[in-house]
Amino acid sequence: MKVSHYLSGAVRQFSYWFVHGTLGYPILEGIDYLNELEEDSSCMEQAFSIFMNNIELDNEGNVLNYKYCERRAAEYIRIYFNPDYSLDKPFEDWELELHPVSKESYSL
Numbered sequence: 001m002k003v004s005h006y007l008s009g010a011v012r013q014f015s016y017w018f019v020h021g022t023l024g025y026p027i028l029e030g031i032d033y034l035n036e037l038e039e040d041s042s043c044m045e046q047a048f049s050i051f052m053n054n055i056e057l058d059n060e061g062n063v064l065n066y067k068y069c070e071r072r073a074a075e076y077i078r079i080y081f082n083p084d085y086s087l088d089k090p091f092e093d094w095e096l097e098l099h100p101v102s103k104e105s106y107s108l
Contacts, residue, residue, distance in 0.1 A: 004061025014051055014070060018044070024074020033077050043080045046096065047073040053095050 017023040021034045037044050051073040056064045072095065079085045 004057065004063075006061050006063045007055070007057060010055065010063045010066050010069075011052075013066070014048075014073070017070070018047070024070055024077070027071065027074040027078050031078065031081055033081060036081065043077060045098065046080075047076050049098050050076050050091070050095050053097060053099075 014023070019034070021032065023033075033043075051069045054065065054069040054072050058064055072091075075085075075087055076091065079087060
């Protein structure tokens with residue numbers, strides 16, 4: 001099984017905006033999260049997990065909720081740097097889970 005082209009595109013787009021500092025506009029406007037993440041990359045790891053844990057696909061592999069996933073990841077980054085930021089919806093435990101890579105994927 002392979003991921004759909006649309007899921008691949010969603011991850012690519014998220015990564016592109018993340019590394020260019022333009023993720024989640026306007027939630028992260030004025031927050032220079034990239035420079036801060038050099039010191040603590042766990043925030044980046046968690047943001048990517050939130051993005052992936054929230055993503056939904058239809059039977060054809062179309063991504064159904066890209067902007068929602070991006071917003072949830074941006075909200076996490078925002079609250080990471082500004083704990084007083086008020087979330088409309090608190091994070092649920094399943095959104096924050098860090099899933100392992102399968103052992104098989106490490107072999108050539």
